[in-house]
Amino acid sequence: MIRSVVRGFGAALPKRVVTNRELEQTVDTTDEWIVQRTGITQRYVAGPDETSASLGTDAARAALDNAGLTPDDIDMIVVATSTPDNTFPATAVNIQNRLGMTHGYAFDMQAVCTGFVYAVTTADSFIRSGQAKRVLVIGTETFSRILDWSDRTTCVLFGDGAGAIVLEGEEGEGTVADRGVLAASLRSDGSHKDKLYVDGGPSTTGTVGHLRMEGREVFKHAVGMITDVIVDAFDKTGLTAEELDWLVPHQANRRIIEASAKKLGIPLEKVVITVDLHGNTSAASIPLALAVAASDGRIRKGDLVMLEAMGGGFTWGAVLLRW
Numbered sequence: 001m002i003r004s005v006v007r008g009f010g011a012a013l014p015k016r017v018v019t020n021r022e023l024e025q026t027v028d029t030t031d032e033w034i035v036q037r038t039g040i041t042q043r044y045v046a047g048p049d050e051t052s053a054s055l056g057t058d059a060a061r062a063a064l065d066n067a068g069l070t071p072d073d074i075d076m077i078v079v080a081t082s083t084p085d086n087t088f089p090a091t092a093v094n095i096q097n098r099l100g101m102t103h104g105y106a107f108d109m110q111a112v113c114t115g116f117v118y119a120v121t122t123a124d125s126f127i128r129s130g131q132a133k134r135v136l137v138i139g140t141e142t143f144s145r146i147l148d149w150s151d152r153t154t155c156v157l158f159g160d161g162a163g164a165i166v167l168e169g170e171e172g173e174g175t176v177a178d179r180g181v182l183a184a185s186l187r188s189d190g191s192h193k194d195k196l197y198v199d200g201g202p203s204t205t206g207t208v209g210h211l212r213m214e215g216r217e218v219f220k221h222a223v224g225m226i227t228d229v230i231v232d233a234f235d236k237t238g239l240t241a242e243e244l245d246w247l248v249p250h251q252a253n254r255r256i257i258e259a260s261a262k263k264l265g266i267p268l269e270k271v272v273i274t275v276d277l278h279g280n281t282s283a284a285s286i287p288l289a290l291a292v293a294a295s296d297g298r299i300r301k302g303d304l305v306m307l308e309a310m311g312g313g314f315t316w317g318a319v320l321l322r323w
């Protein structure tokens with residue numbers, strides 16, 4: 001049985017760091033409020049020369065280097081983003097071009113903060129069906145460009161960045177001891193649209209729009225949705241939370257992460273948390289967190305890793321894989 005195995009990982013962050021203290025100068029907020037409610041102390045914000053495509057390309061190059069591969073070895077690129085450089089062509093095609101690739105195919109995936117989980121699941125399906133052999137899966141965002149910087153209830157929460165992994169098809173035994181993606185669980189429910197959305201778009205206002213959110217409403221739904229898909233992914237394999245080495249959650253809010261881990265009985269020592277340094281980077285947050293924890297030696301070959309996310313739509317999902 002073919003398994004989609006992580007061959008390499010990489011990340012890229014904008015040059016500029018914006019601390020909570022800096023935000024105190026521009027909106028009516030405090031470092032204490034932001035840290036207490038979210039765990040965020042700083043975020044990265046893209047400069048004029050940094051875009052979702054440029055950051056995504058840097059992360060892709062880092063992942064290829066880490067895997068010991070070149071763009072020639074890749075036959076598919078899938079990019080999870082809600083902040084594309086252009087309405088079209090896809091940011092994935094832009095990145096393909098920046099990598100000097102004229103072979104293969106590239107496309108974007110839009111599932112907001114759950115984008116990377118959807119993209120990994122999609123890449124896994126393409127690999128297992130024989131449509132692709134090696135896939136660059138990228139999450140890249142410049143949410144700073146769609147924030148209303150005068151709205152303290154949203155602008156303090158988000159940041160920019162990119163992360164990438166290379167998935168490669170490898171023959172496995174078909175057991176849960178295999179390396180690679182073992183199970184996935186995806187969900188969406190559009191009836192929640194008004195709780196988290198962007199108030200513009202090509203087919204409505206003809207503008208890009210700004211992010212709008214009912215934070216309390218999102219919070220109310222988050223933990224239940226996240227834990228449901230995690231339990232579903234475990235159930236598909238027969239594995240349990242006790243056997244998990246690392247939970248790598250979407251980094252929206254430390255309180256949501258802690259409450260989800262607690263509900264599942266996963267100790268915090270097994271949870272990768274980067275929201276303090278990156279803020280919520282939407283589809284980029286999971287591959288950024290993976291890159292941090294794999295670089296510092298926490299996530300090691302053979303480890304059982306659960307990815308999970310929840311975001312606008314609502315969309316939510318989980319992927320269980322062996323690193």
Ligand SMILES: CC(C)(COP(=O)(O)OP(=O)(O)OC[C@H]1O[C@@H](n2cnc3c(N)ncnc32)[C@H](O)[C@@H]1OP(=O)(O)O)[C@@H](O)C(=O)NCCC(=O)NCCS
Binds near residue numbers: 028034113214311
């Ligand atoms: C956004 C969030 C941190 C707000 O925390 P909360 O405890 O729910 O706070 P509330 O929205 O109830 O607001 C409490 C008070 O803080 C104020 N407040 C909001 N943002 C503030 C800020 N940046 N600084 C200071 N005060 C702020 C509110 O105006 C409100 O004041 P009021 O009581 O006088 O009306 C929290 O709801 C959350 O994390 N939600 C999930 C958001 C998320 O992760 N979204 C992305 C999903 S992918």
